[in-house]
Amino acid sequence: MSDKNTYPIGKFEYGKTYSVSETQAHIKVIEGLPALLNSVAKQFTPALLKKSYREGGWNAQQIIHHIADSHSNGLIRVKLALTENNPVIKPYNQDAWAVLADVENTPIEVSLQMTEAIHIRWTALLKSMTEADFKKKYTHPEYKKEFQLDEFIALYAWHGNHHCGQLKVILNNG
Numbered sequence: 001m002s003d004k005n006t007y008p009i010g011k012f013e014y015g016k017t018y019s020v021s022e023t024q025a026h027i028k029v030i031e032g033l034p035a036l037l038n039s040v041a042k043q044f045t046p047a048l049l050k051k052s053y054r055e056g057g058w059n060a061q062q063i064i065h066h067i068a069d070s071h072s073n074g075l076i077r078v079k080l081a082l083t084e085n086n087p088v089i090k091p092y093n094q095d096a097w098a099v100l101a102d103v104e105n106t107p108i109e110v111s112l113q114m115t116e117a118i119h120i121r122w123t124a125l126l127k128s129m130t131e132a133d134f135k136k137k138y139t140h141p142e143y144k145k146e147f148q149l150d151e152f153i154a155l156y157a158w159h160g161n162h163h164c165g166q167l168k169v170i171l172n173n174g
Contacts, residue, residue, distance in 0.1 A: 005054045008165030012158045018150040020131050026150075029157035031123040034116040037067065037160070040167045041112055049108065053169040058098055060170050063163050065103040066094060068111035068118070074156050075122045081138040081149055082129070088139045126153065 018026070041064055049061040058066065073092060080087040097103070134150040147155075 005166070005169045006057065007162070008053075008169055009158070009161050012155055012162070014151070014155075016151065016154070018134075018154055020134065023134050023150045023153055026153045026157035027123065027126045030119065030126065030153065030160065033067075033071075033160035033164075034112070034119050036164055037064070037115060037167075038112055040164050040171070041108055043171055044108075044167075048170060048174060051170050051174070053166040053173075057166070060167055061108055062098045062103055063166055064108045065106065065111045066098055067160065067163055068114040069097055070094065070159065071115060071118050071122070071156065074152075074159075075118055075125070077138055077152065078122070078125060078149060081136045081152075082125075082133060086137045086139055086146065088141055091140065091142045 044060055049064075050059050052059045053063075069092075077089050080089060129149070134153070135148055137146045137148050138152075139146050
C-alpha cells in the first residue's frame, strides 16, 4: 500500500508557528470534526468496519474508537497546559488501546457520541482562549519535547482529518 493510504492528507509538519487567525481556523476544523466523522462513519457496513486502509493498519472500527480516545486525551492536555506551568503529560500506548476489549466489543456509535460530546466541551474551551493561552506549553516525556498549544491545536485539526481520510480510503477500496 502506498504512503497515500497511510497519510491521505499528508504528514503533519511539526515546528511551524501559527498566527491567531490560523489557530482560529484550526479550532473551526476541530469543531467540525464530529459532523465529518459521522458523515463518513454512517457509510460503513459491519463488514467494512473490520477492513483496514493498509496491511497491518488499524481497521475502521479501531480508528473511530481511537479518535474518541485520542481527542479525550487532547482535551485533558489542553486543560493541563492552561492550568499548570508547562506540565508533563501522561502519554498512552495508542496501539495497545486499539486492541482492548472495549474497542472490539463497543458499537462505534458510542465513540461517535463520545467524540461529539468531547468536541462540544473542547471547542468551548478553545474558543475562550486568549493569544497568550495559545503560547502556553506542555511537555511530552516520550518525545522529550515541549508542545505549544497553537501547534497542538493544529496537530489535532490535522489528526481528525487524517483519520477521516483513512476511513475514506477504506470506503473507496471497499
